[in-house]
Amino acid sequence: MKLGIRVLIGLGLAVAAICPSVPARAQEDVVAFGDSITEGPFPFDEDDIGGYPKRLQQYLRDAGMTGVVVFNEGKSSEKTAEGLTRIDSVLDKHAKRAAVVVIMEGTNDVSKIAEGLLSIETTVSNLEAIAAKVRARAIDPLYSSIIPRPPWAKRDSANFITYDLVLRLRDLTSTGNRVMAFVYEVFKSMAPSVYDTHYFFKDVVGHPNATGFQLLAEIFGDQILRQDHLAPTASWFFKTGRAGILDPGDEIRGAMHESGTGIRKSDTYFTLNGRSVSTDVEGNQRRVELSYRVTNADLECAGRITMRSEDGAEPPNIRNQIVAEFSVADARRLASDVNGDCRVDGFDLTLLGVAFGARRGEVDYSSFTDITNDGRVDGDDLAKLAKNFGKKSS
Amino acid sequence: MGKFLRLGGVFVYLVGSSLAAAESDYELVQPSASQHGIVLRTARGQARIEGPAGHSSRLSLHPDELLTTVAETRGGWTVAGTRDVDLGRQVVLLRRDFAGTTRFAAPVPQRYPLRLRPILMVRQEDFEGLAWLEGVDLTSLSVRTANRSGNDWGEISIIAPPARGSQTGLTGTVLEDSTWLLVWSAFDGEDDEILWSRGSADRWQKAQRLGHNNRVPDITPAVVAVDGGALLAWSRVVKGHYQVMMSRFDGTDWTPPQDLGPPGSLEPGFVARDSTMLLVYRLAWPRAWAVADLRSSGRVERWSIVAEESGTRPVVRDFSDSSLELIWPGRPARTARWEMVP
Numbered sequence: 001m002k003l004g005i006r007v008l009i010g011l012g013l014a015v016a017a018i019c020p021s022v023p024a025r026a027q028e029d030v031v032a033f034g035d036s037i038t039e040g041p042f043p044f045d046e047d048d049i050g051g052y053p054k055r056l057q058q059y060l061r062d063a064g065m066t067g068v069v070v071f072n073e074g075k076s077s078e079k080t081a082e083g084l085t086r087i088d089s090v091l092d093k094h095a096k097r098a099a100v101v102v103i104m105e106g107t108n109d110v111s112k113i114a115e116g117l118l119s120i121e122t123t124v125s126n127l128e129a130i131a132a133k134v135r136a137r138a139i140d141p142l143y144s145s146i147i148p149r150p151p152w153a154k155r156d157s158a159n160f161i162t163y164d165l166v167l168r169l170r171d172l173t174s175t176g177n178r179v180m181a182f183v184y185e186v187f188k189s190m191a192p193s194v195y196d197t198h199y200f201f202k203d204v205v206g207h208p209n210a211t212g213f214q215l216l217a218e219i220f221g222d223q224i225l226r227q228d229h230l231a232p233t234a235s236w237f238f239k240t241g242r243a244g245i246l247d248p249g250d251e252i253r254g255a256m257h258e259s260g261t262g263i264r265k266s267d268t269y270f271t272l273n274g275r276s277v278s279t280d281v282e283g284n285q286r287r288v289e290l291s292y293r294v295t296n297a298d299l300e301c302a303g304r305i306t307m308r309s310e311d312g313a314e315p316p317n318i319r320n321q322i323v324a325e326f327s328v329a330d331a332r333r334l335a336s337d338v339n340g341d342c343r344v345d346g347f348d349l350t351l352l353g354v355a356f357g358a359r360r361g362e363v364d365y366s367s368f369t370d371i372t373n374d375g376r377v378d379g380d381d382l383a384k385l386a387k388n389f390g391k392k393s394s
Numbered sequence: 395m396g397k398f399l400r401l402g403g404v405f406v407y408l409v410g411s412s413l414a415a416a417e418s419d420y421e422l423v424q425p426s427a428s429q430h431g432i433v434l435r436t437a438r439g440q441a442r443i444e445g446p447a448g449h450s451s452r453l454s455l456h457p458d459e460l461l462t463t464v465a466e467t468r469g470g471w472t473v474a475g476t477r478d479v480d481l482g483r484q485v486v487l488l489r490r491d492f493a494g495t496t497r498f499a500a501p502v503p504q505r506y507p508l509r510l511r512p513i514l515m516v517r518q519e520d521f522e523g524l525a526w527l528e529g530v531d532l533t534s535l536s537v538r539t540a541n542r543s544g545n546d547w548g549e550i551s552i553i554a555p556p557a558r559g560s561q562t563g564l565t566g567t568v569l570e571d572s573t574w575l576l577v578w579s580a581f582d583g584e585d586d587e588i589l590w591s592r593g594s595a596d597r598w599q600k601a602q603r604l605g606h607n608n609r610v611p612d613i614t615p616a617v618v619a620v621d622g623g624a625l626l627a628w629s630r631v632v633k634g635h636y637q638v639m640m641s642r643f644d645g646t647d648w649t650p651p652q653d654l655g656p657p658g659s660l661e662p663g664f665v666a667r668d669s670t671m672l673l674v675y676r677l678a679w680p681r682a683w684a685v686a687d688l689r690s691s692g693r694v695e696r697w698s699i700v701a702e703e704s705g706t707r708p709v710v711r712d713f714s715d716s717s718l719e720l721i722w723p724g725r726p727a728r729t730a731r732w733e734m735v736p
Contacts, residue, residue, distance in 0.1 A: 077705045081613075082678035085635050085658035089679060108705075115462070116511035116527050116535065119560030121581045122611045133634065154438060161532065 029097045030056065030070040030224065031139075033083070033090060033130075034104040037147065037207060037216075038074025044200040044207040052208075055217035056102075063225055069097075079108045079118075080126035087130050091137050101134045102220055103127060104144035104183065107205075110162055114155045124168045131178070142223060143173050145184035147216075150195040150206045159188075167235055170257040174287035181223045182259045183216060185233045192361065228260030231317035232268070232288075232309040237324055239305075246303030246326035250294045254307050254323060257287050261312035268309040271320070272298045274341035276308070285312075301333040301393030302326070304340030335371045336388040344388045352377065352385055420723040422709045425465050426567070426618050427666040429519075432471055433709050434464035435723070443471055443490070446711070453495070459486050465514040467491070467521045474512035474524070482507030485526055501540035501547040506530050513576075515539075517568035523548070525566045525576055535561045537578060541595050553591050554601040558583045567619040575624050575643065577604075577615045588612045588628055590648075604641065604648055612639075618664040620671065620690040627654065627662035627673055636660040638675045642692045654694065655684065665710050672710055683708055685718060687732065696732040 032038050032053040040051015049055070050072055057070035073090045075083075083105050091101075106127065112118040131141035145166040148159050156162055166184045173180035187194050198212035208216060222229055235257050241250035252270060256263060262285030269279035270292050277298060280291045290307060303326035310316040325340070333340070338348035351369060358364035360375040367373070371381040423434040431446035439457040443464070444450040453473070455461070461475035470490030476483045485500040500509070506529050513525040523542045529535035534556040541548035554561065559581030566576040569592075577590045580601075588604040604612075610631040617626045624643040629636040630651070638655030641648045655662070658678035665672040673686045677699065686697045700720055702708070708720040721727045 076703075079705070081629070081636050081660050082658075082676070082681075082705075084631075085678035088634075113532060113560075113562075116532070116562050116564065118613065119562045119579065119581050119586055120533065121559050122586050122613055125585060125611055129631070129634065164533075 028065070028068055028099055029094065030060070030068065031073055031090060031094045031098045031101040032056065032070055032104075032220075033073045033087065033101050034144075035074060035078045035083075035108055036076035036205075037107060038102075038104055039072065039076050040074065040208075040213055041076065044203065045210055045213055046200075047210045049210075052213040052216035052220070055214050056220050059217050059221035060224065063221065071098075077108055078105065079112065080105050080123050080130065081109075081118075084126050084129055084133075087133050091133065091139070095137045095139065098137075098139050100140050100142050100224060102142045102144060102181070103130055103134070104146060104181075105130070106165055107146045107149075107162075110146075110149070110165065111155045113161050113165075120161065120165055120168065123165060124172060127169070128172060140179070142220065143169060143178060143180040144220070145169055145180065145182060147187050147206070147208065147212070148184055148191065150199050150202075151192070152202050152204065153206045154204050170233075170235060171287065173259075174257060174284065179223065180259055181219050182230055182233060182257075183219055186215065186219055186230070187212075223259065226260075228311060228313040228317060230258075230260055230311075231319035232256045232258040232263050232311055234307045234319065234321045234323055237305070237307065239324070239326075244327060246294060246299060246305075246328055248294055248296045248299065252290075252292050252294060252305060252324075254290045255283075255287065256290070256307060256309050256319070258285065258309075258311055260317070262286070263288050264310045264312055264316070267316070271306045271308055273300055273302060273304050274339055274347075299328045299331070300342040301328065301331045301337070302340055302342065303328050332393060334388050334391060334393050336385040336391075337393060338366075338368045338371075338385070340368070342393040344385060344391050348385060349389070352381060356382070416724065421706055422721065422723055423462065423464055423707075424665050424709050426616070426664045427516075428466055429667070430466055431667065431711060432464065432466060433711075434461060434473055436461045436475070441473070441475075443473070451490070451495070453488060455486075461486070461488075463512060463514055465516040465521070466519060467516060468519045469493075470495075472514055472516070472521050474514055476510050476512070483510050485509050485512045485524070487512070487524075489521070498545070499547075500524070501550050503550075504528065506534075508532070508535070510535075511562075511564045513564055513566045515566055515568050515574055517572060522568060522572075523574075525553075525564060525574070527561060527564050527578075529556055533560050533581075537561060537564060537576060537591075537601070539574065539576070539598075549596060551593075551596050551598060553593070553598050554578075554580070554589065557581060560586075561589075562586075563614050565615050565617050567617050567624055569619050569624060569645070570622070571645075575617060575619070577617045577626055577628075579613045579615060579628070582607065585609055586611045586613050588615055588626075590626075605651055611636075614661050616663045616673075617643075618666055618671065622690070625664070625671070625688065625690070625692050627664070627675070629660040629662065633657065636678065638662045638673075640673075640692045649692075652692075654686065654692075659684065661707070663707060670713060672713070674707065674710055676705065676707075681705075683720065685710055685720070685730070687713075694735050696734045698730040698732050700728060700730045702728075 042048045053070045053072040060068045109123040134141040200207045200209040235255045237254040239252045265281045305324045308320040336344045338351045355369035355377040369377045371384045420437045433444045435442045438460045441453040441461045458478040464473045469492040472489040509528045511527045515523045525539045527535040537554040557580045561580045564578040573594045579586045589601045591601045612630045615628040635657035638659040639651045640654040662675040671688045682701045684699045686694045712719040
């Protein structure tokens with residue numbers, strides 16, 4: 001299938017309901033527009049093959065789009081205000097053959113935002129203006145979040161600004177005919193090990209390495225190919241009432257975003273202590289807000305809250321993410337209650353088995369499974385769980 | 395922090411190197427108004443003050459400190475910047491005068507964890523006070539000032555409380571009548587607008603928007619005092635591009651904004667020395683830096699454009715009737731010719 005058609009299917013988009021019929025076009029190429037993370041120069045790309053764009057081209061060709069060309073239009077150190085002008089010459093060059101322009105820019109804005117020189121609102125406005133120019137040439141913009149900054153970055157190493165920018169882009173692309181690749185989300189889901197495996201070793205800006213560029217290529221490639229491997233993402237959560245304690249009458253609220261086949265609202269809800277609760281879910285297939293008022297019946301030993309959602313993929317991608325853990329007044333939770341359902345049973349044993357052998361900092365490690373809190377999940381934790389097996393929390 | 399070295403065509407990364415920052419890691423900062431031509435060469439944790447004759451003095455900084463602005467003050471200079479602390483940032487100040495180089499405390503109390511963008515308010519080499527942004531986070535910043543009297547700070551004034559979103563790009567100058575003129579950019583719920591306020595000590599005008607609500611971003615203002623008022627330059631989106639705009643403050647109000655740079659011009663900054671007033675700004679694509687020689691009316695007399703990849707602002711010096719010299723960190727100085735405006 002020609003990329004143009006596939007892209008239009010893919011971008012028209014991962015959620016067919018948004019744009020059910022898009023006329024076919026002759027264009028088939030992809031333009032990768034952005035800063036040095038798109039440019040991907042040596043030494044960051046240890047293999048020196050051209051960052052993610054060349055890898056994306058290979059990924060798409062391997063998927064059957066043998067004629068596709070991905071043009072690298074990354075420009076080192078560019079900020080979005082500069083990109084807003086440069087995009088014109090890029091479009092002049094590629095407008096006849098391009099079907100998609102991937103827009104991944106904003107990393108260099110973050111440093112200026114941190115210094116109080118630029119506003120985050122301006123960065124979002126610039127990105128939207130760049131996308132509008134792409135759209136005006138009858139080309140599909142593919143928005144992208146930026147990658148998280150590693151802990152050693154000079155600015156915003158905790159990703160406060162970067163995440164705020166990502167959230168605003170998620171909201172922006174949840175409306176209208178806009179599609180976003182959830183790059184930040186994929187990288188962040190692999191943290192903290194991702195910084196060792198997918199970033200160039202401690203460069204002070206935070207560039208991907210060859211492995212990171214390959215991951216970027218696959219994320220963009222899947223978006224273009226309409227291969228949805230990503231579950232809806234939990235964006236934010238808060239509750240009313242006392243800090244740290246869950247009381248009857250407290251309202252809990254959260255938002256989830258989706259980049260692919262769309263959120264299935266009927267399969268989206270909060271769970272409290274492992275049980276689903278009757279959650280109000282409002283929004284569209286790209287963004288939903290969940291709300292629920294806590295009742296007496298919900299409160300047992302603890303107040304562990306997850307946001308659970310499925311998308312429209314077959315089989316569905318499922319997110320079941322712990323977003324908060326509160327204390328409940330006058331209640332005590334057993335340390336061996338790994339899944340927080342206020343009883344120690346086979347589910348807890350299974351979870352401990354999955355994490356068995358993991359040490360603090362490793363992907364499989366969880367503080368819930370490290371019952372003895374000694375930094376590793378081992379026989380001591382198993383013994384503690386066995387001792388409490390069958391007990392219920394008061 | 396580690397460093398790259400290029401050895402025989404191979405990049406070598408030195409982990410945990412204690413080497414000084416590479417020259418290209420530095421930024422060069424010129425005072426917006428200068429009699430002596432000093433330059434602040436600054437990187438995180440390291441800074442030097444350089445004089446026009448080539449002498450330089452190194453400043454002792456904490457690794458989490460970054461100096462961002464410099465002014466020529468009586469007997470030497472004053473510099474300001476910020477220091478990252480747990481969950482926030484503080485303003486740091488140093489000065490050199492006849493008594494030597496000393497640190498001095500920022501105005502107290504700091505009500506909120508984040509303080510940034512310190513602006514030195516200087517008139518005829520007298521350090522008159524400080525303006526800065528302060529808030530809980532970057533989208534809840536207020537504009538604040540404090541006057542300096544001898545070695546003491548006056549009361550802190552809040553010139554603009556937190557707005558509907560970010561307030562950024564604070565800049566300021568001291569006018570001929572000793573009042574302060576502050577200019578910044580603020581998000582109004584739709585886009586960034588240029589706001590300004592004039593005052594002294596605890597008497598300040600209410601912050602006002604410059605011009606009409608135009609529904610496009612107006613960002614990165616720069617202001618400098620001139621005879622009878624001040625010149626303001628900033629970037630505004632015009633027909634899909636940022637463009638440097640100019641307006642003149644006549645002591646009461648502003649002239650209507652006029653475009654000064656071409657489409658794709660942004661990040662303006664003033665350099666005033668002796669009787670010359672220069673405006674330095676970036677050209678987004680093709681990448682270059684432009685320098686406009688201005689009259690105090692804001693009219694451009696001559697200009698120069700230098701193709702340059704680096705987004706780091708250059709220092710402009712040794713400007714003569716026919717040419718000027720631009721310097722980027724870690725590079726040889728480049729000479730450019732003036733082009734007269736017909």
